[in-house]
Amino acid sequence: MKRLPEAEMDGLGFHPASHLENNQERQCHVTTTQPGYSSLTGILMERDHMKDLRRYLALKYIQYLVLSSCTAASTALGLLGSFYTLLTLQSAKVSSKSTAVLISSLAKADLLVLVSLALQVAVWGSGTGAVPAAALAQNLLLANAHVSCALLSCVALEAYLITFLPTQSRHLRTVRNARGTARLLWTLVAAECALLQMDDVLSASGTPAPTQGPLALLLALPSMAAALLRSLSYSLGILLRIFNVYIYYKIFFSVSNRSRIKSR
Numbered sequence: 001m002k003r004l005p006e007a008e009m010d011g012l013g014f015h016p017a018s019h020l021e022n023n024q025e026r027q028c029h030v031t032t033t034q035p036g037y038s039s040l041t042g043i044l045m046e047r048d049h050m051k052d053l054r055r056y057l058a059l060k061y062i063q064y065l066v067l068s069s070c071t072a073a074s075t076a077l078g079l080l081g082s083f084y085t086l087l088t089l090q091s092a093k094v095s096s097k098s099t100a101v102l103i104s105s106l107a108k109a110d111l112l113v114l115v116s117l118a119l120q121v122a123v124w125g126s127g128t129g130a131v132p133a134a135a136l137a138q139n140l141l142l143a144n145a146h147v148s149c150a151l152l153s154c155v156a157l158e159a160y161l162i163t164f165l166p167t168q169s170r171h172l173r174t175v176r177n178a179r180g181t182a183r184l185l186w187t188l189v190a191a192e193c194a195l196l197q198m199d200d201v202l203s204a205s206g207t208p209a210p211t212q213g214p215l216a217l218l219l220a221l222p223s224m225a226a227a228l229l230r231s232l233s234y235s236l237g238i239l240l241r242i243f244n245v246y247i248y249y250k251i252f253f254s255v256s257n258r259s260r261i262k263s264r
Helices: 006-011 019-035 038-046 049-066 072-088 098-110 111-126 131-164 174-207 215-264
Strands: none
Touching: 038 215, 049 072, 049 098, 049 131, 049 215, 072 111, 098 131, 098 174, 111 131, 131 174, 131 215, 174 215
């Protein structure tokens, strides 16, 4: 059996070859202790999970960092890919390495899309008088795009560290740090979504706001902060695209140079 490079397996959260026997024992344990184990999960255990996770990341990069806006086709493929990835990450062949934690959080971000679609269907069915629900549906889609772009950038940064600083960055590429990073990103995006929703609700209420006094300043803060976030979102999106292109440009040419040197 051809052994994959340790750095690549570590980056996508797979056990090294020395743990193959432990994986087999774990698979036997799952099979014997869970008689209702689905045939779909059994098929997943026989697939090359590394390739599947790479395809999923490529799909997400195209969806959020290449396309200017998500289409119905890309959204549907993204949802299917996230569902399949969540099943794949339950396999005994995939360990809980830092990249797997980030990919799992990326796949779970599509739950926001499902909630947004459900709200849009509810708004469509109720007709008028559902401005807060419609605004929440759009804000959830925006939150999904922002947290997905941030998580994809974290995956790209980790790939860079694995390629160029594998030993020096080992203490940074831990499951604990990956979970902490994911929690921080989710907290920031949740705060952004709440702020934008508050501004949308206040704008749609039509209630005249006071023009003087501390209350006027307090009520103006959400609107000012929301306007600032909306103006920065486009610039941040451009910066994240440049960052990801640079990272994978460096990785691609580094791997190409190594292959060229080995072939001589």
